[in-house]
Amino acid sequence: MSRQPLLWLTLVFALGKGTLFDFHVIPTRQNFQNGESLCRGLGYDGLAIISSPEIYRYALQLTKPVRTNNETCGVYVGLRRNPQTHMMTWDDGSSSAEDSPWFANVSLYPKLHYGVMHRVGNLASSHGTWEQYSLCGNHNNLPTKALGVTALGQQPDGVSSSLSVVKVPSYLECVLLCGRDYRCRAAEFNSDLLTCMTLGPGSYTGLTANGQSQTFVRNGYF
Known part of the structure; x- marks a missing residue:
């Protein structure tokens, strides 16, 4: 251009509109489901939705200390494969944008159902069983x-x-x-x-x- x-x-x-960047990083590692439960226990709707470029860049900064830790490969976020469409979908029901920064083509890994922000910053799909850090957030009135x-x-x-x-x-x-x-x-x-x-x-x-x-x-x- x-x-x-x-x-x-x-x-x-x-x-x-909306609370600006109300996120929380769970400082311990657990699987996807347990991370989601911990977020809800803290009063959040679940794992964070980071669908827009602005929210995504903020999440990159916020998670960098734990995301780049040698003990982990990333941070769980509120993204999972829809069982009907088989597409990776945010937990508010919105589809991931066409230019979402995927680490690899997720259609090649249909058995990986859960979303994670990879160590290098891209999105990736995961089994959800690995112990990772988790990013909490609310699903309504996103910034x-x-x-x-x-x-x-x-x-x-x-x-x-x-x-x-x-x-x-x-x-x-x-x-x-x-x-x-x-x-x-x-x-x-x-x-x-x-x-x-x-x-x-x-x-x-x-x-x-x-x-x-x-x-x-x-x-x-x-």
């Missing part, structure tokens, strides 16, 4: 925070599909809309039409000039 420096501005939006950059006078090019196209009064509202969807990777606001188009992973090829557009490009998982 070609970036024109004069048209790019750093942009950070931290939204007020809606979007970090990224603004491309002034630019619109997405080569768009193959969109998550949504809705009327909004401002560019700020468009960015907020993107932040509410963990799958959103870019959002274009057209000031003439007052429309916001949100885009998922791999749904556009780059940016092209349009004087009526501003495009928010969200940061990735790392």
